[in-house]
Amino acid sequence: MPELPEVETIVQGLKPHLQDATIKQVTIRTPQLRWPIPALTGLLKHQTIRQITRRGKYLLFELPQGTLLIHLGMSGRLCLLPHETPPQRHDHVDLLLTDGRVVRYTDPRRFGAILWTNACPLQHPLLKDLGVEPLTEAFTEAYLLQQTAKRRRAIKPLIMDSKIVVGIGNIYAAESLFLAGIHPAMPAGLLTKTQAARLVPAIKQILERAIAQGGTTLKDFVNGDGRPGYFAQQLEVYGRAGLPCNVCGEPLKSHVLGQRSTVFCEQCQKMHKEP
DNA sequence: AAAGACACCTGTCCGC
DNA sequence: TGCGGACAGGTGTCTT
Numbered sequence: 001m002p003e004l005p006e007v008e009t010i011v012q013g014l015k016p017h018l019q020d021a022t023i024k025q026v027t028i029r030t031p032q033l034r035w036p037i038p039a040l041t042g043l044l045k046h047q048t049i050r051q052i053t054r055r056g057k058y059l060l061f062e063l064p065q066g067t068l069l070i071h072l073g074m075s076g077r078l079c080l081l082p083h084e085t086p087p088q089r090h091d092h093v094d095l096l097l098t099d100g101r102v103v104r105y106t107d108p109r110r111f112g113a114i115l116w117t118n119a120c121p122l123q124h125p126l127l128k129d130l131g132v133e134p135l136t137e138a139f140t141e142a143y144l145l146q147q148t149a150k151r152r153r154a155i156k157p158l159i160m161d162s163k164i165v166v167g168i169g170n171i172y173a174a175e176s177l178f179l180a181g182i183h184p185a186m187p188a189g190l191l192t193k194t195q196a197a198r199l200v201p202a203i204k205q206i207l208e209r210a211i212a213q214g215g216t217t218l219k220d221f222v223n224g225d226g227r228p229g230y231f232a233q234q235l236e237v238y239g240r241a242g243l244p245c246n247v248c249g250e251p252l253k254s255h256v257l258g259q260r261s262t263v264f265c266e267q268c269q270k271m272h273k274e275p
Numbered sequence: 276a277a278a279g280a281c282a283c284c285t286g287t288c289c290g291c
Numbered sequence: 292t293g294c295g296g297a298c299a300g301g302t303g304t305c306t307t
Binding site for chain 1: 295298303
Binding site: 034073074075090109110111151152154157220235258259 | 277278279280281283284285286
């Protein structure tokens, strides 16, 4: 479910409601996500949530004694419920707050993770080697060109590589490359300065627009307030294989690239020539 | 060093 | 209606 815009939407949705909330009890119904969930009850009980932030697709709940790291994997959700609601299948973890509200983690596929660190969270093994944040000044044309230089890998898997730039998943990689007019299978090392100068702003624009729309609801993504995201209505290529390109009318093609299905327009997205 | 394959797990959809 | 197979928003780890 979540790429950077969805995670950011959740952070923005939860933060105003959870800042300074105190955890009363923790319920772990399923201890095994991607990794075993640590024994959180003793760590979290009576602690107050200081801040909720994001690094890549990781959510960080900063508490006085350490940081709760949450990743939503492919199918994870985090919902704030007004009061105790009977848990359903796949509702794995509840943080019960002192005022009766519940932060509930749901994840059918269990590819997500809930971890704890009492050291600097950014030094955690899962976070320390993450690449730049795409919506900061660190993500520039020069940085992208430096990362693509001499790489034979296709440009799409490269921009989805969290060691290079975080937060771009299969939807937004496809959408960004379409907006920039770049073929997803183009070897990264062939990316020209002109193309990089289009791709970096395209990625920023796509992610910002998606955040403004509250993310993309495909299956049942909802933010912390239970509202869906509306960016799905603006997808140009993702999920549209075989349908006509909204720009030129050509049927959109689909290839598998890096084991991920990749939709693009042969007419509008080129390897070498400018579109 | 870099690139690719694989693994993890459940739900849904499509064709027969 | 049932069943098998393909596919799904991610990413750490293992193999080439």
